[in-house]
Amino acid sequence: MPLHITANRPDPELLDLPWGLPLEEWPDEFLAALPRGISRHVVRFVRVAGRVLAVKEIKHSIAVSEHNMLRNLERLDLPCVEAYGVVSGRTAADGTELDACLLTEHLEFSLPYRALFSQHLRHDTAARLIDALAVLLVRLHLAGFWWGDVSLSNTLFRRDAGAFAAYLVDAETGELHASLTPGQREHDLDIAGVNIAGELMDLEAGGALPEGTDPVAISGRIVERYAELWDELTGETSLTMGERWRIDERIRRLNELGFDVDEFTMTTDVDGTTIQIQPKIVDAGHHSRRLLRLTGLDVEENQARRLLNDLDSYRAATDRMQDNEEQVAHDWVARIYEPVMARIPAQLRHKLEAAEIFHEILEHRWYMSERFGHDIPIMDAVDDYLYWVLPNKPDEQSVVGVDTVEMPVVAWDD
Amino acid sequence: MATVKFDNATRIYPGNDVPSVDKLNIDIEDGEFLVLVGPSGCGKSTSLRMLAGLEEVNGGKIWIGDRDVTNLSPKDRDVAMVFQNYALYPHMSVADNMGFALKIAGTDKAEIRKRVEEAAKILDLEQYLERKPKALSGGQRQRVAMGRAIVRSPQVFLMDEPLSNLDAKLRVQTRTQIASLQRRLGVTTVYVTHDQVEAMTMGDRVAVLKDGLLQQCDTPRRMYDHPNNVFVAGFIGSPAMNLLNVPVTEGGARFGSGLLPISREDLSRAGNEITVGVRPEDVDITSEGDGLPLTVEVVEELGADAYVYGTPASDKAKDPTAPVEKPFVVRTDGRRPPMKGETIYVKPKEGHLHVFNMETGERIGD
Ligand SMILES: Nc1ncnc2c1ncn2[C@@H]1O[C@H](COP(=O)(O)OP(=O)(O)OP(=O)(O)O)[C@@H](O)[C@H]1O
Ligand SMILES: Nc1ncnc2c1ncn2[C@@H]1O[C@H](COP(=O)(O)OP(=O)(O)OP(=O)(O)O)[C@@H](O)[C@H]1O
Ligand SMILES: [Mg+2]
Ligand SMILES: [Mg+2]
Numbered sequence: 001m002p003l004h005i006t007a008n009r010p011d012p013e014l015l016d017l018p019w020g021l022p023l024e025e026w027p028d029e030f031l032a033a034l035p036r037g038i039s040r041h042v043v044r045f046v047r048v049a050g051r052v053l054a055v056k057e058i059k060h061s062i063a064v065s066e067h068n069m070l071r072n073l074e075r076l077d078l079p080c081v082e083a084y085g086v087v088s089g090r091t092a093a094d095g096t097e098l099d100a101c102l103l104t105e106h107l108e109f110s111l112p113y114r115a116l117f118s119q120h121l122r123h124d125t126a127a128r129l130i131d132a133l134a135v136l137l138v139r140l141h142l143a144g145f146w147w148g149d150v151s152l153s154n155t156l157f158r159r160d161a162g163a164f165a166a167y168l169v170d171a172e173t174g175e176l177h178a179s180l181t182p183g184q185r186e187h188d189l190d191i192a193g194v195n196i197a198g199e200l201m202d203l204e205a206g207g208a209l210p211e212g213t214d215p216v217a218i219s220g221r222i223v224e225r226y227a228e229l230w231d232e233l234t235g236e237t238s239l240t241m242g243e244r245w246r247i248d249e250r251i252r253r254l255n256e257l258g259f260d261v262d263e264f265t266m267t268t269d270v271d272g273t274t275i276q277i278q279p280k281i282v283d284a285g286h287h288s289r290r291l292l293r294l295t296g297l298d299v300e301e302n303q304a305r306r307l308l309n310d311l312d313s314y315r316a317a318t319d320r321m322q323d324n325e326e327q328v329a330h331d332w333v334a335r336i337y338e339p340v341m342a343r344i345p346a347q348l349r350h351k352l353e354a355a356e357i358f359h360e361i362l363e364h365r366w367y368m369s370e371r372f373g374h375d376i377p378i379m380d381a382v383d384d385y386l387y388w389v390l391p392n393k394p395d396e397q398s399v400v401g402v403d404t405v406e407m408p409v410v411a412w413d414d
Numbered sequence: 415m416a417t418v419k420f421d422n423a424t425r426i427y428p429g430n431d432v433p434s435v436d437k438l439n440i441d442i443e444d445g446e447f448l449v450l451v452g453p454s455g456c457g458k459s460t461s462l463r464m465l466a467g468l469e470e471v472n473g474g475k476i477w478i479g480d481r482d483v484t485n486l487s488p489k490d491r492d493v494a495m496v497f498q499n500y501a502l503y504p505h506m507s508v509a510d511n512m513g514f515a516l517k518i519a520g521t522d523k524a525e526i527r528k529r530v531e532e533a534a535k536i537l538d539l540e541q542y543l544e545r546k547p548k549a550l551s552g553g554q555r556q557r558v559a560m561g562r563a564i565v566r567s568p569q570v571f572l573m574d575e576p577l578s579n580l581d582a583k584l585r586v587q588t589r590t591q592i593a594s595l596q597r598r599l600g601v602t603t604v605y606v607t608h609d610q611v612e613a614m615t616m617g618d619r620v621a622v623l624k625d626g627l628l629q630q631c632d633t634p635r636r637m638y639d640h641p642n643n644v645f646v647a648g649f650i651g652s653p654a655m656n657l658l659n660v661p662v663t664e665g666g667a668r669f670g671s672g673l674l675p676i677s678r679e680d681l682s683r684a685g686n687e688i689t690v691g692v693r694p695e696d697v698d699i700t701s702e703g704d705g706l707p708l709t710v711e712v713v714e715e716l717g718a719d720a721y722v723y724g725t726p727a728s729d730k731a732k733d734p735t736a737p738v739e740k741p742f743v744v745r746t747d748g749r750r751p752p753m754k755g756e757t758i759y760v761k762p763k764e765g766h767l768h769v770f771n772m773e774t775g776e777r778i779g780d
Contacts, residue, residue, distance in 0.1 A: 038501050038502075038503070038504065039501075040501070151501065153501065178428065178429065179428075181468065181469060181470050182487070183463075183466075183467045183468040183469065183470070183487065183488055184468050184469075186467075186487055186488055186489065187466075187467075187468050187488050187495075190488065190489055193518065194515050194518060195501065197514065197515075197517075197518045198501065198503055198506075198514050198515070199501075199503070201503065201506060201510070201514055201517075202503035202504065202505045202506050203505075205503070205505035205506045205510070206504075206505035216517065216518050219518065
């Protein structure tokens with residue numbers, strides 16, 4: 001069978017890759033040494049025409065269905081890696097057939113959990129990762145996606161204003177339904193609990209888990225955080241006719257959590273004195289959508305919240321509360337955001353994503369003002385930060401060389 | 415350990431008007447290996463998931479042992495879905511890889527050790543318990559992954575197409591492993607597959623589903639020798655049973671030039687035509703003019719045996735526009751197979767004829 005590439009816009013450079021070799025044997029010159037999570041399949045990163053692709057060697061039918069699943073999740077606007085294509089019909093020089101490859105776009109500035117734990121860590125990193133994963137799982141479940149293999153390895157993390165945003169990376173076992181039953185959601189949580197505990201125990205055994213972190217306690221947190229968030233997003237509120245303001249309150253609380261409500265269902269009881277309301281359609285990304293609309297900046301949810309806060313203080317400080325919001329936002333980008341970004345030397349830009357640097361500068365300014373007891377102009381904070389902080393950070397656009405493992409589980413040889 | 419009972423279990427998905435599983439009744443014995451099999455969309459996975467608690471039950475009940483679990487959550491049912499994507503952890507020993515899930519459940523150390531050792535014995539992994547998974551072969555790693563499910567000692571194992579990711583050769587290997595492991599453990603197991611060969615080689619009993627309805631639940635032998643209806647007859651066995659609609663005459667059914675004797679009592683339960691079925695290995699090649707004439711289209715030689723694929727010659731002669739029926743398959747001696755293009759005459763071996771009502775598809779007689 002001839003080599004076959006299915007992709008929306010396949011790059012001709014793809015053909016230069018050594019498809020006739022098992023992925024495990026690809027020479028270094030083709031590879032990008034980025035960190036990976038634990039996996040059973042062989043996964044490698046390659047540079048093709050200025051972008052980095054993840055290549056996973058896997059049975060053709062599974063590659064195709066995982067590819068289609070990722071496309072569906074993308075269409076539903078869920079955070080996951082972007083499917084690029086499927087390569088099939090690979091044959092080795094001696095004529096043996098090789099498995100197909102699933103190609104996905106490498107998620108820039110993303111960190112597998114093992115890479116995070118190999119860095120200098122805050123003691124609560126594990127907990128913050130779980131919180132991000134809980135948000136991801138709730139979003140997937142709201143959309144009717146049953147994951148079937150929830151784990152830290154199957155999730156990628158991006159920094160998000162000091163917290164993390166989680167992305168799905170492995171959709172192999174996933175199923176998309178119109179909606180999920182409580183049993184299906186619980187099953188995913190069960191799987192998550194066991195996998196996360198296993199992954200943390202593995203870090204512990206490898207000496208990479210910070211002192212005093214209890215794998216079992218941390219893994220239990222997924223269930224708690226998930227339940228809290230799920231209830232807040234889907235729970236029914238009961239109110240009497242005179243309490244309509246509580247609908248607004250509910251919406252505000254959901255916005256606070258980063259969600260928008262597009263629709264409520266409302267039912268009244270027989271005599272019409274009380275109303276039950278329940279959010280029907282909930283969209284994540286309240287702040288990032290608002291920031292995108294105002295400024296064109298496309299960033300993570302907490303980063304957006306942070307930038308919007310700065311925008312609001314800019315508005316107050318420049319005494320423009322009456323002005324059109326879009327206009328003020330435009331000026332804030334031109335006078336604050338862009339000049340700050342322009343100040344960052346090119347060689348430091350691989351350290352962190354732009355929005356995360358901006359967030360850190362705002363933090364840095366806050367600490368500086370506290371230390372000096374007065375306000376610090378933003379540019380002073382920038383210079384201080386660029387001198388003392390940023391150069392000492394690891395390069396996160398492409399973190400190199402932490403231990404990653406493939407553990408094929410197949411009945412080859414006995 | 416426990417029995418499992420589907421008691422009129424019914425699932426109607428929201429938005430569908432027909433049930434995806436319709437009043438399913440199966441009694442599974444303690445320690446039994448039951449396989450659910452059927453074509454895509456027949457409701458196998460749905461049935462399994464109702465048992466696991468992953469799918470709501472809209473009618474009927476599900477029992478595990480003497481507990482009605484219909485409304486229990488998955489983790490209160492004491493069942494384990496096996497063979498999902500189990501990861502192995504590189505820095506943990508084989509023993510820890512097998513036992514860590516018990517730690518989460520709060521089981522004490524001595525008990526964990528005991529169960530891990532028991533499982534290791536069954537899995538032939540005793541001497542590897544202190545190793546890291548990297549130092550194991552692929553097959554040993556797979557057994558470690560199975561060990562993760564075994565140490566939990568659930569009442570029931572559930573498996574949904576666990577081998578679908580493997581290529582053909584590995585699938586055959588692994589299915590023998592699973593079946594023999596299950597027999598050693600003696601844990602009640604419900605296994606889903608669309609592959610009838612897998613079902614027939616693995617199960618103590620096989621339940622065939624179609625369109626959400628149970629067609630038959632029997633041992634592989636019984637299923638093969640005594641299919642309850644035309645669907646099961648055609649679904650089980652490879653190559654499939656030959657099924658023909660033939661006219662009923664006095665004392666039997668017409669089969670080419672011959673007559674298949676059928677008891678008067680059985681004939682009284684059929685119309686003017688009946689469906690007769692005969693497996694390829696139950697067909698005799700007879701002498702010229704005796705039985706059903708076949709034009710040989712393909713001969714597949716397999717050493718000791720050969721499969722002969724032919725079309726009933728008379729059909730085409732009678733009506734050249736008649737739709738081409740499925741070829742009639744005959745297993746015969748591999749040393750003296752007929753030639754392509756030849757006309758042969760066949761009839762069923764005595765006592766190996768299956769008779770079905772043509773309208774209902776139900777089996778007639780024994
Ligand atoms: N598009 C991507 N961007 C960044 N990292 C990626 C991407 N695709 C895969 N990875 C990395 O490779 C690792 C393995 O990928 P994946 O989980 O898809 O493999 P797998 O063999 O299917 O895993 P499993 O054993 O869980 O089934 C992931 O943990 C992740 O770290
Ligand atoms: N979540 C759902 N919502 C609506 N209909 C569903 C849902 N899941 C399954 N069905 C329908 O129920 C029927 C049985 O599905 P099920 O998945 O149980 O079949 P199966 O026998 O396991 O098939 P396969 O071999 O393809 O896995 C099918 O017609 C399917 O389309
Ligand atoms: Mg994975
Ligand atoms: Mg996978």
